[in-house]
Amino acid sequence: xxxxxxxxxxxxxxxxxxxxxxxWRRLLFNREAAFIGLxxxxxxxxxxxxxxxxxxxxxxxxxxxxxxxLFIAMPMAFIIITEEIDLSVASTLGLASVxxxxxxxxxxxxxxxGGAAILVGVIAGVINGSLVTFVxxxxxxxTIGTLALxxxxxxxxxxxxxxxxxxxxxxxxxxxxxxxxxIPVIIIPFLVxxxxxxxxxxxxxxxxxxxxxxxxxxxxxxSGINVGMTKxxxxxxxxxxxxxxxxxxxxxxxxxxxxxAIGMELQIIxxxxxxxxxxxxxRGAMHGVIAGVFLIGVMSSALRLAGVTSDIIxxxxxxxxxxxxxSASFLAWVRTKxxxxxxxxxxxxxxxxxxx
Amino acid sequence: MTATMEATEKRSPLAGLAHxxxxxxxxxxxxxxxxIVAATLVxxxxxxxxxxxxxxxxxxxxxxxxxxxxxxxxxxxxxxxSVGSVVGLxxxxxxxxxxxxxxxxxxxxxxxxxxxGGLLGLINGSLVAFGxxxAMVITLGTLYIYRGINVAWAxxxxxxxxxxxxxxxxxxxxxILGIPVLTIIAxxxxxxxxxxxxxxxxxxxxxxxxxxxxxxxxxxxxxxxNVIAAFVVCGALAGMAGVLFAARYGTVSSNAxxxxxxxxxxxxxxxGIAISGGVGTVWGAAIGAYLLLTINRALPIxxxxxxxxxxxxxILIIGAIVLDRVLAVRQHxxxxxxxxxxx
Numbered sequence: 001x002x003x004x005x006x007x008x009x010x011x012x013x014x015x016x017x018x019x020x021x022x023x024w025r026r027l028l029f030n031r032e033a034a035f036i037g038l039x040x041x042x043x044x045x046x047x048x049x050x051x052x053x054x055x056x057x058x059x060x061x062x063x064x065x066x067x068x069x070l071f072i073a074m075p076m077a078f079i080i081i082t083e084e085i086d087l088s089v090a091s092t093l094g095l096a097s098v099x100x101x102x103x104x105x106x107x108x109x110x111x112x113x114g115g116a117a118i119l120v121g122v123i124a125g126v127i128n129g130s131l132v133t134f135v136x137x138x139x140x141x142x143t144i145g146t147l148a149l150x151x152x153x154x155x156x157x158x159x160x161x162x163x164x165x166x167x168x169x170x171x172x173x174x175x176x177x178x179x180x181x182x183i184p185v186i187i188i189p190f191l192v193x194x195x196x197x198x199x200x201x202x203x204x205x206x207x208x209x210x211x212x213x214x215x216x217x218x219x220x221x222x223s224g225i226n227v228g229m230t231k232x233x234x235x236x237x238x239x240x241x242x243x244x245x246x247x248x249x250x251x252x253x254x255x256x257x258x259x260x261a262i263g264m265e266l267q268i269i270x271x272x273x274x275x276x277x278x279x280x281x282x283r284g285a286m287h288g289v290i291a292g293v294f295l296i297g298v299m300s301s302a303l304r305l306a307g308v309t310s311d312i313i314x315x316x317x318x319x320x321x322x323x324x325x326x327s328a329s330f331l332a333w334v335r336t337k338x339x340x341x342x343x344x345x346x347x348x349x350x351x352x353x354x355x356x
Numbered sequence: 357m358t359a360t361m362e363a364t365e366k367r368s369p370l371a372g373l374a375h376x377x378x379x380x381x382x383x384x385x386x387x388x389x390x391x392i393v394a395a396t397l398v399x400x401x402x403x404x405x406x407x408x409x410x411x412x413x414x415x416x417x418x419x420x421x422x423x424x425x426x427x428x429x430x431x432x433x434x435x436x437x438s439v440g441s442v443v444g445l446x447x448x449x450x451x452x453x454x455x456x457x458x459x460x461x462x463x464x465x466x467x468x469x470x471x472x473g474g475l476l477g478l479i480n481g482s483l484v485a486f487g488x489x490x491a492m493v494i495t496l497g498t499l500y501i502y503r504g505i506n507v508a509w510a511x512x513x514x515x516x517x518x519x520x521x522x523x524x525x526x527x528x529x530x531x532i533l534g535i536p537v538l539t540i541i542a543x544x545x546x547x548x549x550x551x552x553x554x555x556x557x558x559x560x561x562x563x564x565x566x567x568x569x570x571x572x573x574x575x576x577x578x579x580x581x582n583v584i585a586a587f588v589v590c591g592a593l594a595g596m597a598g599v600l601f602a603a604r605y606g607t608v609s610s611n612a613x614x615x616x617x618x619x620x621x622x623x624x625x626x627x628g629i630a631i632s633g634g635v636g637t638v639w640g641a642a643i644g645a646y647l648l649l650t651i652n653r654a655l656p657i658x659x660x661x662x663x664x665x666x667x668x669x670x671i672l673i674i675g676a677i678v679l680d681r682v683l684a685v686r687q688h689x690x691x692x693x694x695x696x697x698x699x
Contacts, residue, residue: 131678135681136681137678137681138631138632138677140435141625141631141673141677142677144621144622144631144673145622145670145673145674145677147670148622148666148667148669148670149667149670149674152663152664152665152667152669152670155663155664155667156661156664156667159661159663160663258663263615266496269496270497270500279490279492279493309507311503311504311505311506311507311508312504312508313504314500314501314504314507315500315504315508318497318498318499318500319501321496322483322493322494322498322501325487325489325493325494326483326487329487329488330487333488
């Protein structure tokens with residue numbers, strides 16, 4: 001026992017660095033990089049071969065259109081990394097849109113109406129989070145229920161009518177570009193939020209704890225992570241961001257309706273999964289998620305300009321989603337076969353040869 | 357797995373009755389009856405008129421067939437989000453078949469619908485089982501793909517009632533002894549599926565997989581094969597629902613069945629099938645589907661604007677899963693108590 005301890009300390013300190021792949025390999029050979037590469041390919045292809053794609057107007061419309069998805073994809077990534085899911089985001093967005101509309105109709109100034117809408121989003125998140133954390137229900141079932149509930153309240157409040165009497169100042173702002181660029185102003189709050197979300201996820205103990213929760217809840221719990229409350233706050237955050245996206249959506253289209261953004265939850269989840277977040281939890285990165293959203297957005301926009309109808313775009317998005325997850329599991333299978341083969345060749349299951 | 361043990365026990369009819377009274381499905385059935393009674397008290401024609409009675413039975417039949425299929429998949433611990441797209445695609449295919457072969461026997465169209473749905477389910481199942489990828493992701497992908505194929509095929513085109521022979525459309529309107537044919541078909545499907553899941557070995561294996569897939573695999577169950585089979589059944593039933601959809605409504609556009617996946621999963625959850633698998637019966641899913649659509653029709657009669665129906669559905673789903681949770685916690689506590697008591 002003591003002899004073994006001595007021999008261990010006599011050796012030069014084993015450093016993690018010596019046993020991992022070089023930094024450039026870790027940065028380039030992963031799913032996120034693959035999707036950013038694919039995104040660049042699609043961008044280059046579209047700029048070269050699709051008329052009008054490489055125009056500033058395309059960029060403006062592209063960013064406007066995917067902004068709500070970009071916003072919600074960030075908290076959604078957090079939630080999926082902890083192995084939960086939130087299907088109710090698009091319904092929350094619709095409900096926030098209706099609240100904004102009703103507030104303005106009642107004569108409130110827009111910041112107040114928007115604030116109320118975000119508050120409703122927070123309440124929606126509290127409902128989801130409470131049912132998941134305090135009642136202990138699976139989030140898939142809970143958010144299928146609240147998907148119907150929030151959408152139902154939105155449609156119930158407004159019926160088939162639509163409100164489109166928003167102050168010009170705010171609707172103009174939602175459509176405004178940063179002066180002298182084709183980039184919409186909405187990109188600024190997005191970048192601020194992105195900086196916050198990316199920092200929290202990748203550089204804080206809280207963010208790292210999400211991966212632990214996603215990989216193994218018991219381990220996370222024994223490591224001193226409050227699994228329940230973490231999930232609760234993630235759902236609240238998702239509700240708040242969905243509310244914010246709802247206000248933007250309303251102003252952008254100058255339209256508050258109960259069925260705004262219906263079905264968007266599946267688009268958001270598809271984008272997040274396409275960006276390399278594993279539905280089994282514990283895996284994913286912010287740059288991949290953003291690339292996933294842009295990949296779907298750019299493909300749709302380019303194909304639409306190329307005269308391809310939206311149904312073909314759906315087929316392509318679905319296929320890319322399936323190919324991306326199946327290929328990941330295929331590559332993992334190949335790797336285990338390879339490692340097993342190396343182990344057989346060396347007559348041992350050693351890893352010492354691997355790191356060289 | 358409790359049901360297996362109970363099935364092998366010899367029980368008096370009275371014990372069977374007590375079991376029925378305690379069953380999770382009974383609660384949902386009582387809720388359904390309460391809704392029907394409330395609506396009938398306000399407006400007697402809801403139940404006591406030829407049309408009212410017919411609609412009551414007919415409207416939920418197609419969703420019921422879909423919900424039974426989805427229920428089977430959820431029991432194995434998977435989920436199928438693509439059923440709505442399968443219903444739409446097969447419904448459109450049904451119409452195209454009649455346009456291409458005007459003299460085709462409706463029975464063959466029925467079989468073709470089952471086969472097409474089964475094939476789409478086979479694609480889902482194979483990707484899930486061989487790719488070792490969560491069903492949620494695969495079927496989210498095929499939801500887009502199948503719907504995309506449907507829209508690409510149909511475009512803005514629409515199948516009209518005049519494209520289909522009267523003998524086929526009669527399937528959607530005819531009744532036998534006052535009970536619509538569609539409902540009879542749906543109930544036959546339900547009874548066969550329920551019997552299979554409860555009484556046959558391979559049916560019980562589906563529950564075992566849903567409870568713990570790894571344990572089922574170690575025990576020697578053919579998990580891969582069974583997962584594929586469950587998805588094929590689910591797809592085939594969605595395909596059947598597509599054929600029935602065409603027969604019932606006569607017009608099929610490219611958005612037929614849109615959003616049904618969530619309604620079908622909602623029905624299963626309301627009916628007591630646990631989303632994590634291994635618990636529940638297709639009876640529950642079927643009654644859940646009836647409750648869902650009957651509430652939709654009853655709300656305007658009771659005086660609630662039908663805009664609110666989705667909110668009610670949401671509350672119903674949440675109420676059902678909270679109830680299941682409370683029951684599970686109580687059961688757990690009781691089991692712990694009885695164990696402590698033996699000591």
